[in-house]
Amino acid sequence: MAALTAACGGGGSSDADDQITLGAWYPLSGPQAASGTPQEVGATVYFKQLNATGGIDGQKVKFITKDNAFDPQQTLQIARDLVARDKVDAIVATNGTATTEATFPFVLDQSKVPIFGTYGGSASWYDPPRDGLYGTQALYEDQAESAVDWAVEAGVKDLLVVRDDPDAFANVSTVAMEHGKKLGIDASEVVVKIGTTDYAPIVNQVKSKSPDGVLLILPPQEAAAYLNEVALQGVDVPAYGYSPAATESTIELAGKNAEGFRAVALTLPVNSDDPAVQEYRDAMKKYAPDSALDFYSLSAYASAKAFGEILKTIDGDITKESITAAIAKATDIETGVAPPFAFSADDHLGTDAVVRVEVKDGKYVAEGGFQSPQQ
Structure with a gap:
């Protein structure tokens, strides 16, 4: 199931003077749609906002998004369509590790079309750096280390990781x-x-191990199930999470049982009074008034905004070649909602930083600024 779900700008390709064509794939159907749908909204909203303010030196952005149902084979066919038929100059703020990786031979190696800001990714993507591939989120491993740093600073001595198989x-x-263990605590x-x-049997295992801190490497629905079960069983152990658990759906599903849950996030909370987050809220209200505000849409908005800032640095024709060259030398790219991004020929991962957030009175609240894991 592939459908054109968003387009910003006029016809033609970026070879024309009035348009830059970009593409992305998202799971807009199936079990992963809970993350893909808001991400598509966030990125689309940014490009609509960009076009409304004049685009890039008068060139409007056409942003083509398609549903891949989180299937690698469908994603590869979508990539072929975007590159060969739609003539996209870049894949931007797209979704999925396995799905995106399936397109590398065709998109990166054969077609030389850059991929920027995928939600997901693995260390092998960036070490060694891969031509045309650039990331805008701390790897899950970096996120986990940052969450452990927080737990240790809070006094946790015996950490239990609860994770999917x-x-x-x-x-x-x-x-x-x-x-x-490197920081001097026990971990299992x-x-x-x-x-x-x-999660009743899982919480029973947690009780039997008697940790004084738990790290949840779980998606939001399972993180909420864990939080609800520990409340039911009266288990009072501080819980930490990595960014996939730091979503509004975790709060919605866990309710009052989410109070005090700590996690690391890719962006500031959507309710932050920061001016850049207010800009995001205003854009969402104008261009996607029926869509909820959440970390998923804000993270995609941030990746799209970072890409837009890089486009503004290009002097001359905007092509897949000039885009790739501009990203490779982009430093101190500020979105205001995410950590600064910096790239080089040897470093294609723009950041390893996250922000700590805690649920207070039913909302995520930032605890400090963006920071990288301890070395």
């Missing part, structure tokens, strides 16, 4: 435990079958 979660958990894990809804 796929290999990707296992690697993040391993990094978190090793980081904790409990493994959960992905998609688990009954």
Whole structure:
């Protein structure tokens, strides 16, 4: 199922003087749509806002988004359509590690079209750096280390990681435990079958291990299920999470049981009084009034905004080649809602920083500014 879900600007490609054509894929159907749909909204809203203020030196952006249902094979076909038929000059603020990786041979290696700001990614994408691939979010491993830093600073001595069973979660958990041990604390894990809804047996395991801190490497619905179960069983152990758990849906599903939950996020909270976040809220109200404000849409908005700031630095024709060259030398890219991004020929991951957030009175509140994990 692939559909053109958003377009900003007029016809033609960026070879014409009046348009820059960009593309992205998102899971807009299926179980991953809860993340893909708001991400598509956030990126689209930014480009609509950009066009309304004159675009890039008068050139409008056409942003083409399609539903990949989080399927790698569908994503590859979508990538072929975007590159060969739609003539996109870049893939921007798209979604998915496995889905995006399936397109690398065609998009990056064969077509030389840059991919910027994918939600997801792995360390192998950036070490060594891959031509045309640039990231705008701290890796999950970096996020886990930052969450462990917070727990240790708060006095946790015995950390228990609760994580889903796929290999990707296992690697993040391993990094978190090793980081904790390096900082002088004990660390172990409990493994959960992905998609688990009954967390009573898991919480029983948590109680048997008697940790004084828990790190949740879980999606929001499972993080909420854990928070609800520990409240039901009267288990009072501080809980920390990485960025996928730091969403408004965790609060919606856990309600009052989310109070005090701590996590690391890719952006400032959507309710922040920061002027850049207010700009995002104003844009959402104008261009997507029926869409909820959340970390997913704000993170995609931030990636799209960073890309827009890089486009503004290009002197001359905007093509896939000039875009790639501009990203490679972009430093101190400020969005106001995310950490500053910086790239070089040897470093294609723009940041490893996150911001600590805690649920207070039903809302995420930032605790300090953006920071990187301890080395």
